[in-house]
């Protein structure tokens with residue numbers, strides 16, 4: 243454990259020993275009169291990290307979004323950061339189960355599935371992107387964007403222009419085409435996605451549906 247990390251954790255934990263070894267006592271819990279001891283086998287801090295992440299999200303974000311964090315630690319949090327993406331906004335809006343697959347996905351506990359529809363979508367998406375460029379849109383491929391203030395929100399945009407984000411949708415059939423919007427207006431389901439992208443990037447949004 244580097245001295246830097248030790249210093250960081252000491253803001254939130256007191257250190258002690260019990261008969262099994264080193265422990266961290268959460269200061270935040272202590273202030274609420276809750277005794278929370280976290281085992282630190284061989285001075286391992288992963289338990290401390292987990293405790294902050296689960297019970298004290300604000301403190302966790304302060305600690306792990308800071309530039310002082312070691313490379314290894316920031317990589318771990320990057321995987322969790324951005325777990326609420328635009329494609330989950332509609333699911334989140336209509337979610338009625340407390341611990342369903344959406345919650346598991348957000349916490350990174352379940353794998354994303356792939357299907358032939360998704361594969362087809364990726365192929366079509368590339369065609370739509372190229373077509374937009376041919377039409378003179380200044381677009382570039384985009385990486386994952388994260389909302390700095392609330393890093394759990396993020397989105398892998400389909401593309402990005404000078405002042406707009408790009409969302410490309412590829413309906414499975416002509417029948418589902420109308421679900422995406424009508425008369426130039428984006429349907430509510432996809433409006434949510436766009437809102438998140440607009441929020442994350444601070445740009446306008448361009449919505450394209452393949453026909």
Ligand SMILES: [Zn+2]
Nearest residue numbers: 268270271297
């Ligand atoms: Zn605590």
